[in-house]
Every structure is written in C-alpha cells, then in structure tokens.
Amino acid sequence: MSAPLLEVEGLSTTIGAARVVDDLRLELARGETFALLGESGCGKSMTALSLMRLLPPAGRIESGAVRLDGVDLLRLSEAEMRRVRGARLAMIFQEPQTSLNPVMRIGAQIAEAVRLHAGAAAAAVDARVLELLHAVGIPDPERRAREYPHQLSGGMKQRVMIAMALAGDPELLIADEPTTALDVTIQAQVLGLLKTLQQQSGLAVLLITHDLGVVAETAERLAVMYAGEIVETATTAAFFAAPAHPYSRMLLDSLPTADKRGARLAAIPGRVPPLDRAFTGCRFVERCPRALARCAEQLPPWHEAGAGHWVRCHLWDADQVDAATVAAPAVAEGEQAPAGEDAAPLLEVADLKVHFPIHRGVLRRVVGQVRAVDGVSLQLRPGRTLALVGESGCGKTTAGKALLQLIAPTAGSIRYQGHELAGLGHRRMRRFRKDLQIIFQDPHASMNPRMLVGDVIGEGLQALGLARTRPERLRRAAELLELVGMPGAAVERYPHEFSGGQRQRICIARALAVDPRVIVCDEPTSALDVSVQAQILNLLKDLQARLGLSYLFITHDLSVVAYLAHEVAVMYLGRVVERGRVDEILERPRHPYTRALLSAVPVADPRAERRTLRLEGDMPSPSAPPPGCHFHPRCPEARPECALAYPEGRAVSATHRVHCLLVEAGR
Amino acid sequence: MPLMPVVLWTDALLYLLLALLGGFAWHAARHEHLRAPWRRVARSRIGVVTLVVLGCYLLVAVLDSVHLRLRLADQSGATSAETRYSPEVLSLLDLALAGLRSQSEKTYSAPFATHLYVKEAIELPDGRVLRDYPRLVHGGAHLDDPAARGLDILWRGLLGALLGLALWGAILFALSAALARRRGITPALMRARIKAGRTEVPWRAALLTLASILALGGAVALLAGHYHVLGTDKVGEDVLYQALKSVRTGLLIGTLTTLVMLPAALLLGIMAGYFRGWVDDLIQYLYTTLNAIPGVLLIAAAVLMLQVYMSNHAEDFASLVERADLRLLFLCLILGVTSWTGLCRLLRGETLKLRESDYVQAASALGVGHFTIIGRHILPNVMHIVLITLVLDFSGLVLAEAVLSYVNIGVDPTMNSWGNMINGARLELAREPVVWWSLSAAFVFMFTLVLAANLFADVVRDAFDPRLRGAA
Structure with a gap:
C-alpha cells in the first residue's frame, strides 16, 4: 500500500470540559471511502471539524497530528490552513438548506469558490462553474446557475454544495451526514453521485454517518466511534460479516x-x-x-x-x-397471533382530501390549492399496524392530523366505529378524543417545557374529566410511566431533564393516559438514534400486544415498516399509489414508485445483491401535480397514456391494490 | 393623629405593581423553569450592578409615593374639636428632604455657590447702594469668609463619604453574616470569598457599586444641608430636590404605561395568533390602523382635551397634587394605547408559531379546551417575550416623557419631572452667562437610569431568549 493520504494520530479535542474526541487514530488512502460511524453525541462531527480546524470558539485541539500527504495540518498557520481548506480538503454539511446564502445566485456562489482557489479570469470561471454543475449532475446548468437557492430542491442544493466543495479540486472530501436531511430516493441519487465522482477523480471521501445502510453501500473501510473514541476499525465486508x-x-x-x-x-x-x-x-x-x-x-x-480488523475490547x-x-443469543419470541386480520375495520377513511388554499394579491383571493392530501382511503383494523409510507411532502403527516381533526379535512369521510368524524366541531369531537391519540416525531418539541412530566401526562385525564384531582392524576401518571419503562418518580421533573428516547416514552405515556384504541404515530423514531429507536419500537410492539392498540404508523423508513407493520399504504403526492399486506408490498411491489422506494433504501449488508432503480428528479409540487398519473414524469416505465388520466385502482389480490396502468387487474 | 395618609391614583397603581412583582417573585421561586433565567441574571456582573442602581431609584420613587397630609399646628389653642390638616400633600421624600425643599433662594445660583448668579442692588450698612452679587440666604451662609468654602466643601464631603462608607460597612457585615449562616461557614470566610470574587452571585461587584453610591450619597447629603449642591433654578428652588422628585415621575411613566397596555396586548395578540381567521383580521386591522396615526398627535389631542376638562372642573380636585397626578395617569394611559401594538404584533407572531407546535397539537388531540390551551401552553411560553419587551420599553418611555414635556404635552407643569426641568432650561441655555446646571442635573439623573435600565434589559434578554441560551 502506498503512503496514506490522510494520517491522524492521537487526536484529542476538548470543548469546554468535555473531551469530545479522544486519542483518535485513522488512516485514509487515496481514492478510498472511509466511514466514521456512530450515534449522535459520539464526536463524529467534532472529528471532522478538528480535521478542518474549524472548531467552535470553545473547542481546542489538545494534542495529536493530522498529516495530509505528510504535512501536519495542526502545525500550519491559519493563513496556510486557509489555502489547504477547499483546495486539498473540502467539506460538505448535513443541512444543504442553511449552507447556501439565500440572496446569492447559485452560479455566483460556486464562482466565489472557484475564484478563491484558481484565481482564474472571468470567462474561465463561468466555464468552470458550468463544468462543475454538469459534473454533479444538475440538468440545464446554464439556467440553474442563474437561480437562487430557494428555487432548488433539497437534493439539488446538496449537489450544489458538492459542486462548491469540488471547486478547488480537493484530494479529500469530508462529508458530514450528507444525506441525513434528504429522502431515500434523493439520498440514493446523492450517494450515487459521490461514488461516480470518486471513480472519475480519485477523490478520497471521509463519510460521517449514523446510517449503517449508507456505510454498507458506499464505504470500503469504516471506524466505529463511541463516546469520543474509535472502538473498532475494519473493512466494510469484514465488519458486516462479523x-x-x-x-x-x-x-x-x-x-x-x-x-x-x-x-x-x-x-x-x-x-x-x-x-x-x-x-x-x-x-x-x-x-x-x-x-x-x-x-x-x-x-x-x-x-x-482479523486482517486489518482492529477492536478495542x-x-x-x-x-x-x-x-x-460467540454471538449474543437472539431474544426470540413467538410471532403473535395475527389477531384482527379479518375483524371489521376500526377506522375507515374514504377519499380524504385536505387542500390548503393559496391566497394572492391585495384582496387575498384564492388562486389555487395545495392538494396536500388528495383522496386517501385507508382501513385500520383493531390490534393491527397500518404503515403510511412516503417521502417528505407527500402529505402523510397531514393525513394523520386530518384523521384526528387537528386539521379540518376538505372532503371525504372518516368513520370511527361507524361514527362520522369529518366535520365534527371541537365540542362534539371530544367524546372521540379518548379513543384516538397521536405521538409526534420530535420528542423535544412535543412537550410544554414549562410543565412537570406528571402534568403533561395528566393533561388528557383532566381535559376529558377522567381524573378530577391532581393527586389522582399524578398517581395515574406514575403508573403510566412504569408501563412505558420509566421510573414513576419522573412525574416530579421537567421534560428537559430527559433524553430523546425517554421523552418519546413520556409522549407515549401521555397518549396512553386516556386509554386510546388508535394511536397515530407520526415518525416517532426518526429523530432518535438506532439503538434508542429499537427501544421505542420494542415498546410500541409490547404495548400493542398487551393493550390491543391499533397504530397508524407514519414513516419514511421502510426498515421500520418491515419490522412493525401489518399493512402498508404507499403515498405519493397526496394519494395512495399502492396498498396491501406488508409482505405483498415489500416482496412483490407492483407500482414503479414503490419499487424505486424499496430499492433506494440502503441495506446494512454489503453482500446484498441489489438492482438499484434510481429515480431522477424530485417530487413535483402538490399545488400543481402533473396531469394523469402523478408519478409519470419520474417513472422509468412510463408510457404515453400515463399522462392522460389518473389510473384507477386495480386489485392485484384481495388485499393488494395498485394505481398503475401497467398492472393488470387480478394478476 | 398627627397625619392623614393620602393615596393618589398612581400611588395605588404603583403599590399594585409592587404587589404583582412580589407575587411573581414568590411564584417564580417555586418553579425551577422560572427561577433559572433569573438566576442567570443574578449571576451576571452587569445584572447585579444595574440592579443596585435601579434599586436606589426605586427606593426614591417608593418613598416619594407614600403621600400624606400633616396636621396643622394649633394656632387657635385647643378650641376646635376637629383636627385640621394642611391642604398640602407631602410625600415621605418631601419630609426627608424638608431642608432642601424649604431652603429656596431668590433666583439662579450656581452649584456650591455662596453668591447669587445675578447682580442685584445691595444696600450697604452705610446707606450706599452697590450693584453686586449678593450672598445667598442658605447656600454657604454659615461661612464667615466665602473664600474659605473650598476647604469647607472638601471637609464636609469627606466626612459625608466616610459616614456613607460606615453605613456600607454595616450592610457588608450584616450581609456576609446572613450569607454565611445560609452556607454554614463563618462570616469572615464569607467576606474573604466575596473579596476574592469567588461567589456565584457577584456580590463583590454589587457591594462595590453600593459603596460608591453610599459614599457619594453621604457626601451629597452632608453638603446639601449647607450648600445648593446642584445650584438653584430661576425661582430659587434647589435643583437637587427637583431632580430627586423627578425620579418618581420617570419611573411611573416607564412602568405604569406597560402595566396599562399589558392586558390588551396579551389578550389581543394571543387571540389573533391562536384563533386566526376573522379574529386575526379584526385585531390586525385595529393595530395597523392605530399604528398609522402619529403617536404624538394622539397624545397631544388627548392631553389637551384633558387640560380643558380639568380647567372646567377645577372644583373636582382637592389639591394641585391630585390634579397633576391624574394628568400623569392619563399620560400613562395614552402612551399605553399608542405603544401596545408592537408587543401585540410580537405576541401574535409567536402564538402563530406555538399553536402549530406539537404540544399544542397533542393537547387538542386530548380534547383540551381553547382557553385552557391558551392559559396553560401559550401564555407561559410567550412570557419571556413580554418580559423582554417590558424591560426594553422602559427606557424608551422614560425618554418619551422628557420629549413630551418639552413640547408641553407631557406631565403637569407643576409636577417635577426631568422633561419639565429640560423645558425650563431651554431659555437658560440662551442666557449669557449660561445656566447649565438644571439641564445637566436632569441629564445625569436620566442618563444613569436609562443606561442602567438598558444594560439590565440586555442581561434579561440574554437570560430569557431561548435562542441565545443555546449559543452560550
């Protein structure tokens, strides 16, 4: 092996009293993709910032050496370091939304980066900007260069960020969670792009991520970070094998x-x-x-x-x-009886529509509608989990909230045990509130920071008159906390004293307080780390088995769906394009969108043979959906007739329905 | 009874405000999330220094807000059964500064002067008439030789400062003993800690500020008995007395205005943001319209109307003080009406954001009523905005009073206020030689208050703003 491109030795970084990176060692060869893997709070990002010497003001590199091609970056002066940044060492960040200046044109922002490193003449700079935009796969670069960041989608912005990082022809690209904020289909595009660029230019990539799937798909070697230090380093194949x-x-x-x-x-x-x-x-x-x-x-x-496989244990x-x-014994448990498969649906949604009017002008006239949810039909049976899957912006959260009348539906019916809920006022809806509850995505925002945990949980009991006195409510809250695996003493504390996973448990306890039968889970684990996500999923599963709850599980994460759901409905641009039992959808998807979605999900197994079906472009705006089938502009199998009319639902089996012209009914 | 208490309208409101503050402090002390930001304020050095300064102003204002009428000294022996009270309404501050209040000269005199500022015809004992600067009646009257006043001032000043420091020493000992008892250490150790600056609350900074204020105050107090420390104005009134009396006016304008506007701003702002729809349209219409009217115009119209009413119904007012007081209250009201829109708009924006937050959604999913949601989830989470706005507005309002009085639509001309002092000094500045002390005194007092309030507001904002908290 030739001399490594990047060599980090004994790197220790502190922020205030916290030693966020401790005695870190890693080596990175030219053209290699090296993944730094770990949960949040393990010091991954701080490692990246230490390498770039861009630590926050309180941060300090205590010791160590970072040698890029034999030059110790930590001994360079700030002026010399500035020449290294961008030219030899570039970085892209997690949030493409906030990394671009919103009042500068895309072309100008990239040109700035180009000029900084090349100092070229004006004409050459413009040519280089177009070349870069072309390299990162942005169609029609001449036009895009003149646009502003808000005119681009999230995936496009991340491409622009990559183009800026490439402006100085760096040898090493540090990508700090480059796809975490993006949808799976867009994530697949961006990861594919990074791979292509790497093959073309021999770029080395230090990929920082918490997503095991992304690592398995892209990296050659990886290091696992825990609490500021590396605990294991191996080749990807060896790591996932053992x-x-x-x-x-x-x-x-x-x-x-x-x-x-x-x-x-x-x-x-x-x-x-x-x-x-x-x-x-x-x-x-x-x-x-x-x-x-x-x-x-x-x-x-x-x-x-093993060979090149080091572990600190x-x-x-x-x-x-x-x-x-010896592998840890698997905690096996018999599959619960498929209860309720044939029971009458508890909640029946038919043709639900939620449109938001767009007002324009002085008189605030309605000029159009954002069709966030445009005709969704679902059935939820008692004791079952229905997963509502789709990318961001497809209207799945709006549908969930409309179900609980948190957003007034525009049309359609929601029948709970035969009672029509759509259009019920605040007062008449109250008797159904007890049965229908919701858990939110962000555990940090879903509790009033000024209330004690006991009062948070007891709120529903008080509002619905289930427990009139405060001591009674606190007693009940303590019981509920025990039920979700928390100490009952937590009722006397404030939400900010708990971690994300614990807060999500408290939120679950709050929903459970009124003894609901249906819980809408709006991405309850997407803000949590993998290990904590597992705790919450286990809890939800236990609760379902014990209390016979029905979940409407809103998520974009198909691995969670595979684990938890009984039925799946896939949404695209406000409509359900395919629904069926979980095995039907995941193993025999019929709609091209479902298939693309499934193939875009990175699998944490590098040996998995997969035919990747990459979608081009982004989801259109729900205010102006394309005519005909909403998916046809991105569909790899589209035919001319797809643009004519929205396809009717066709039954593939008794439980499996698809909205696609390519699928023939009854097959 | 030797005196009869008189409660003016503004006094009552000030007591109410203090009671509210006390109640809030008691409530906050029992809730960690309310106590935490105040603890951050108390741990900031600027926070405690400005608190000490503001505390001194507040003490003066409160002393000046306890009004009473003294019993008239019996002139006719014990013949009448009913006790008669003086028609003059005095405050505790007036009583404390009785010397300053009564020691008036004929006209202008410079600070620490022994002679008047203008020449007068003086009749000499031998019958000749001389045009010269006459000796003052009170200022430096104890001196046989006016030329010796420098030494006298120095000596009295030092003595006063020493007395002030002695008082400070007593406070220091009492404070360190109290703190030491709470921590279970000896007072000497506590004093060593304070001296080294190793306490959580920066007591050293607070005590140093207090020391300088007490030293200065002691010196001024001792000197004021024999000199006009800040000179006298056109009718010979002591400027120091005027400046001290103006403290109450300034503080009341700054605080009562916000107290008056608060309920409207809170209720309308939160309602607009929470209910949206036509409620929002109506409230927005109301405040944009109100905002479009020039504030000064509205104030001028209202104050002039009040003036007309007062002169037509002069018999309704028992004393000049009461009349001036009502005008002050009215000014607070009208300033409140013109200034609630800013806070209302801020609250509407914040409520719009909060009503979409997950915990409000969760509460509606649990069937909690609208007004409970507002009271439990929205109001406590916008209180930091209210507090920050109140503190920031305070200095603006104090300055507004000065400007309004300057154009004669402020407080009553008989009421002491910095605005009236500046208004009076307007012509004096055109005199030759210039009379600079009224303006300077008003300026220094106002500047100190506003600077302290602004610095305090910055500390409060930093402590309460959740966005800044993350950065710290």
Missing part, C-alpha cells in the same frame, strides 16, 4: 428488518455517557451486556480480530476470545 465490538454488534442487531419481525430488537439500554468526565475503563461498560470485571477499571487495548484478550466470537 462485528467484533459488542457495541457494533448491538448496533447491527438493533436495526429493524423484516427477519426480526417476530423477535424483539436488541436495544442498547441507557445512553452515550457525557464526555465531560474522566474514563478509567471501557466507555461502553455501563451499557455492555457482557462486561467483565476489568472492563470498568482497565482501558481495553487494541486487538486484531477486553473480550478479545487471549483468554476470552471464545466468549467474544
């Missing part, structure tokens, strides 16, 4: 997949320890199910678990190797 560190193994086990449907997910208890204290032993010891006595006292040394000490290689 993860060596207990943390890595549990991370893989906690991923929800279809194979684990019957079983509980291996959730990692607890959370990442705060980094502002001194560690004496292994940092994972508190959460490790197989911790040895010496784990808490002795810093584990590096062990070689006592289990690999000579006398323990057997224990280390």
